[in-house]
Amino acid sequence: MPRWTMIEALNNALALELEHDRRVLIFGEDVGKNGGVFRVTEGLQNRFGEERVFDTPLAESAIIGTAIGIAVYGLRPIAEIQFAGFSLLAFNQIVSQAAHMRSRSGGLYTVPLVIRAVFGGNVRSHEMHSDNIEGLFMHTPGIKIVIPSNPYDAKGLLHAAIADPDPVLLLEHMRLYRSFRQEVPAEYYTVPIGKAVVVHEGSDVTVIAYGAMVAVALEAAKQLESSDEASVEVVELRTIAPMDEQTIADSVNKTGRAVVVHEAARTGGVGAEIVAVINQHCLYALLKPVERVTSPDTPFPIPTVEDLLIPTPGRVVNAIRRTLEA
Amino acid sequence: MPFPLTETMHQVMTPEGKIIGEVPLLSAEQLVKLYRWMVLGRAFSDRMVALQRQGRMGTFSALNGQEATSVGLAAPLQQKDWLAGSYREILSYLVKGVPMQAIMKLYRGYVSDDYSAEAHCLPIQIVLATQLPHMVGIAMALKYDRQPQVAVGVCGDGATSEGDFNEALNFAGVFKAPVVFVVQNNGWAISVPRSKQTAAQYIAHRGPAFGMPGYLVDGNDLFAVYKVVCDCVERARAGEGPALIEAITYRLGAHTTADDPKRYRPASDLTEWGKRDPILRFRAFLFDQHILSEKDNDVLHEEVTTEIEQAINRLEALPPQDCAQVYDLVYSELTPQLKAQRAQIMRELGRE
Numbered sequence: 001m002p003r004w005t006m007i008e009a010l011n012n013a014l015a016l017e018l019e020h021d022r023r024v025l026i027f028g029e030d031v032g033k034n035g036g037v038f039r040v041t042e043g044l045q046n047r048f049g050e051e052r053v054f055d056t057p058l059a060e061s062a063i064i065g066t067a068i069g070i071a072v073y074g075l076r077p078i079a080e081i082q083f084a085g086f087s088l089l090a091f092n093q094i095v096s097q098a099a100h101m102r103s104r105s106g107g108l109y110t111v112p113l114v115i116r117a118v119f120g121g122n123v124r125s126h127e128m129h130s131d132n133i134e135g136l137f138m139h140t141p142g143i144k145i146v147i148p149s150n151p152y153d154a155k156g157l158l159h160a161a162i163a164d165p166d167p168v169l170l171l172e173h174m175r176l177y178r179s180f181r182q183e184v185p186a187e188y189y190t191v192p193i194g195k196a197v198v199v200h201e202g203s204d205v206t207v208i209a210y211g212a213m214v215a216v217a218l219e220a221a222k223q224l225e226s227s228d229e230a231s232v233e234v235v236e237l238r239t240i241a242p243m244d245e246q247t248i249a250d251s252v253n254k255t256g257r258a259v260v261v262h263e264a265a266r267t268g269g270v271g272a273e274i275v276a277v278i279n280q281h282c283l284y285a286l287l288k289p290v291e292r293v294t295s296p297d298t299p300f301p302i303p304t305v306e307d308l309l310i311p312t313p314g315r316v317v318n319a320i321r322r323t324l325e326a
Numbered sequence: 327m328p329f330p331l332t333e334t335m336h337q338v339m340t341p342e343g344k345i346i347g348e349v350p351l352l353s354a355e356q357l358v359k360l361y362r363w364m365v366l367g368r369a370f371s372d373r374m375v376a377l378q379r380q381g382r383m384g385t386f387s388a389l390n391g392q393e394a395t396s397v398g399l400a401a402p403l404q405q406k407d408w409l410a411g412s413y414r415e416i417l418s419y420l421v422k423g424v425p426m427q428a429i430m431k432l433y434r435g436y437v438s439d440d441y442s443a444e445a446h447c448l449p450i451q452i453v454l455a456t457q458l459p460h461m462v463g464i465a466m467a468l469k470y471d472r473q474p475q476v477a478v479g480v481c482g483d484g485a486t487s488e489g490d491f492n493e494a495l496n497f498a499g500v501f502k503a504p505v506v507f508v509v510q511n512n513g514w515a516i517s518v519p520r521s522k523q524t525a526a527q528y529i530a531h532r533g534p535a536f537g538m539p540g541y542l543v544d545g546n547d548l549f550a551v552y553k554v555v556c557d558c559v560e561r562a563r564a565g566e567g568p569a570l571i572e573a574i575t576y577r578l579g580a581h582t583t584a585d586d587p588k589r590y591r592p593a594s595d596l597t598e599w600g601k602r603d604p605i606l607r608f609r610a611f612l613f614d615q616h617i618l619s620e621k622d623n624d625v626l627h628e629e630v631t632t633e634i635e636q637a638i639n640r641l642e643a644l645p646p647q648d649c650a651q652v653y654d655l656v657y658s659e660l661t662p663q664l665k666a667q668r669a670q671i672m673r674e675l676g677r678e
């Protein structure tokens with residue numbers, strides 16, 4: 001089995017889709033000859049032609065707006081937004097259009113659209129390049145949001161997103177793009193949207209994370225387990241919306257303690273929703289208040305301070321310890 | 327510049343009914359049909375406003391005065407051509423084959439599940455200019471699929487200041503998409519006059535700026551609108567790319583039933599534009615050519631009224647909107663969250 005980075009796994013998935021389904025079109029800024037600024041679409045234009053993989057003018061609203069039209073028509077557009085922070089220029093098209101078309105048309109028109117966008121901190125990037133925007137979109141009925149933590153899931157979730165009849169936002173973490181390789185089947189497979197997964201079993205406390213924070217949670221679990229302080233279960237969401245409440249509830253009902261970790265700012269975020277889910281399904285099992293480890297309620301931390309302010313294994317360890325205090 | 331900045335206003339018939347251009351080749355039957363659509367549009371609009379006043383309809387935007395543009399932009403289209411407009415384009419939608427019931431249900435606050443797939447119209451949406459990139463996307467898909475259809479996107483003069491209008495034109499030009507943009511310049515965006523939307527003399531001039539022809543047309547002259555739209559649509563169909571049409575017309579009514587235009591526009595405007603009424607102008611031609619008699623006209627009006635009344639009766643005989651339906655329309659399948667929320671409301675409403 002090949003060992004691929006997330007970029008290579010995504011590139012392979014896109015190539016498979018282009019090869020097997022003539023309805024699939026890929027477009028965005030610099031995705032053509034340049035293969036995307038991170039090379040996710042490398043070689044695709046060369047192989048499949050400019051009609052299927054093409055650069056657009058720099059206008060995010062029109063990238064998503066035209067993608068909606070293409071999807072309504074019946075093709076399978078995959079639109080790339082060069083950095084997720086710039087999806088805000090397409091916010092209206094995503095929120096009021098892609099997400100509403102099915103309802104507004106009484107079910108006549110659907111938008112089988114995939115929006116891919118990179119984001120993520122700890123990479124010393126410029127303003128708006130790292131911002132975690134999933135919370136803004138989670139509040140929008142009508143779209144699905146997936147955030148993989150590894151190459152295998154990235155490929156499988158991308159295939160699932162393309163097969164999905166509704167709009168899916170696939171957010172790819174910049175730091176995970178090339179940080180490690182993993183065995184990834186070269187063939188088509190899917191990872192289900194809407195299903196979380198227990199990536200590490202434990203019995204004392206549940207840490208819920210997604211994206212780059214999964215590795216942070218796992219590192220915290222390792223530290224506490226090697227010092228015999230606690231047995232930590234790590235739940236990875238993979239899908240932010242619709243959230244897999246069952247997997248979260250099952251785990252927290254088992255452990256009685258929970259720590260929620262995300263890279264986004266705190267207030268009104270994904271973590272708040274997770275806490276509400278725990279509240280609803282696990283209140284009587286809870287032994288301690290649920291902890292949140294997040295970035296601060298500031299604009300995304302600037303490069304010189306991001307390593308301190310984005311959740312670290314140490315901060316997750318501290319939070320877990322707080323849930324273990326007598 | 328490959329496309330000139332036009333100052334010529336296309337006109338076939340002057341407001342006085344004098345033919346000064348080439349009348350499109352249409353049979354007497356077709357001409358009466360076009361006229362009937364305009365009459366129906368106005369009657370429908372008036373009736374919707376009256377229903378709103380009686381509390382039987384939600385906020386509605388009258389289309390009075392814009393019948394020639396509304397009909398002229400839709401009538402030249404083939405069934406499988408695509409159309410998307412906004413709240414002011416409902417007459418175009420009717421012409422294109424959207425059932426009256428779909429429009430009435432929308433304004434009555436129902437789920438609009440009566441849009442017919444055959445009409446190829448995107449559902450009316452209210453966020454200004456936002457439908458235009460969709461039409462460019464559909465046009466790009468048609469081109470990719472080697473289909474002979476075109477897409478037509480319509481908006482008002484105010485909407486041309488939105489980013490999406492300009493982004494849509496830019497994409498259409500770059501991708502040479504088979505799309506035609508029609509701007510219904512009715513002089514107003516609620517209370518803001520056209521002169522405050524752009525310092526440019528004409529919106530049509532943005533066509534050449536984006537690499538496509540821009541046409542100016544007398545929007546109250548059905549023949550002129552029909553002709554220019556035909557030309558642009560055929561040009562797009564032939565693979566020659568997009569075009570922008572600015573139809574100069576006038577909103578004779580209020581912006582919506584919630585608006586009072588006396589606050590911002592002089593009554594003299596209405597007197598002036600009343601003289602340019604698109605229906606009267608066209609009717610004068612039909613009378614003049616003996617295509618329509620006074621009696622035919624009376625019968626036609628009666629038929630139209632009956633058609634609208636029947637639609638209202640059907641609408642008002644509908645059962646109340648089922649609130650469960652709104653849950654079912656969000657995704658192709660209910661998410662666990664929606665399933666639970668739907669079950670809970672059913673329990674609370676005693677409808678398990």
Ligand SMILES: Cc1ncc(C[n+]2csc(CCOP(=O)(O)OP(=O)(O)O)c2C)c(N)n1
Nearest residue numbers: 414452453454482483484485512514515516
């Ligand atoms: C993006 C957006 N901004 C504001 C509004 C509120 N609004 C509704 S209609 C309208 C005026 C539109 O004028 P115009 O485009 O000329 O169309 P008309 O109503 O004259 O047909 C405004 C400001 C809206 N619907 N969408």
Ligand SMILES: [Mg+2]
Nearest residue numbers: 482483514515
């Ligand atoms: Mg206007």
